[in-house]
Amino acid sequence: MRPASAIAADWNKKGFEARSLADVLKSLNAGAPASSKSIQLKVPEIADEDTDVPIFVASKIPNTQMIAVIVENNIHPLAANFLFSNGADPAFSAHLKVRRTSRITVAVQADGKHFRASKEVKVAAANCAP
Amino acid sequence: MTSPITLELHRKDDRTEIEIRVRHPMEPGDALPQKSGLPRAPWFLQTIVIQLNEKTMVEGQLSASLTRNPRFGFSFSGIKTGDKFTVYCTDNKGQELKSEVVAKFGRA
Numbered sequence: 001m002r003p004a005s006a007i008a009a010d011w012n013k014k015g016f017e018a019r020s021l022a023d024v025l026k027s028l029n030a031g032a033p034a035s036s037k038s039i040q041l042k043v044p045e046i047a048d049e050d051t052d053v054p055i056f057v058a059s060k061i062p063n064t065q066m067i068a069v070i071v072e073n074n075i076h077p078l079a080a081n082f083l084f085s086n087g088a089d090p091a092f093s094a095h096l097k098v099r100r101t102s103r104i105t106v107a108v109q110a111d112g113k114h115f116r117a118s119k120e121v122k123v124a125a126a127n128c129a130p
Numbered sequence: 131m132t133s134p135i136t137l138e139l140h141r142k143d144d145r146t147e148i149e150i151r152v153r154h155p156m157e158p159g160d161a162l163p164q165k166s167g168l169p170r171a172p173w174f175l176q177t178i179v180i181q182l183n184e185k186t187m188v189e190g191q192l193s194a195s196l197t198r199n200p201r202f203g204f205s206f207s208g209i210k211t212g213d214k215f216t217v218y219c220t221d222n223k224g225q226e227l228k229s230e231v232v233a234k235f236g237r238a
Contacts, residue, residue, distance in 0.1 A: 011176045016193045052197045071195055076158075079195035088180075088187035093203035097195050 015078045021105060024070050024078045030107050033114035036061060041117045043104050050123045056093045059108045064090035066109040073102030098123055135217055135229035146209035150202040150217055158194035172222060179218040180204060211235050
């Protein structure tokens with residue numbers, strides 16, 4: 001196995017420091033992903049708290065290898081990305097900071113092809129998030 | 131010392147969900163200095179790795195856009211008593227965290 005520190009060295013600095021959806025997708029070599037109904041994306045329509053917005057993503061696209069979460073209106077939109085291997089289910093739940101009303105996009109890579117799904121989260125009162 | 135990573139397994143029919151909680155500030159850092167004149171430095175988890183019986187199942191790259199004390203859930207099928215999950219995290223200061231849990235299911 002690779003030690004955790006080796007994986008840290010792969011951290012996608014360019015993607016996490018990107019300021020736009022297009023630049024994030026570029027850093028993931030995802031180009032212009034096709035919209036897919038085989039990606040389940042659950043986020044609240046209205047966020048009670050901008051510092052804790054739950055998200056659930058599950059990809060039904062065969063051979064899904066990667067799922068990235070992009071909060072389009074955050075200063076740094078790329079929030080996380082996960083690689084799945086050895087038969088792991090391409091699905092996860094997490095909690096995001098969403099600094100203001102934003103479209104949340106997930107980008108999926110499967111068999112070298114890219115797909116996306118998006119949903120908007122309305123943030124009532126913004127506090128302070130990245 | 132207890133690990134900052136807490137792991138819990140939940141059985142749902144033939145699926146096992148692993149719930150991961152990590153004690154971490156997930157501080158994005160300030161663009162502008164605070165009143166003290168000292169900007170807060172970024173301090174957040176950058177990676178998470180989930181292994182099942184020492185085989186890597188999930189490798190995640192993370193940012194300060196995840197909530198403070200982040201929580202994650204992943205689900206797996208075919209988990210039996212004795213299977214071991216190991217979770218590793220690293221942060222941007224080079225700190226490495228690790229935690230393990232062994233599945234133990236009661237008889238139905």
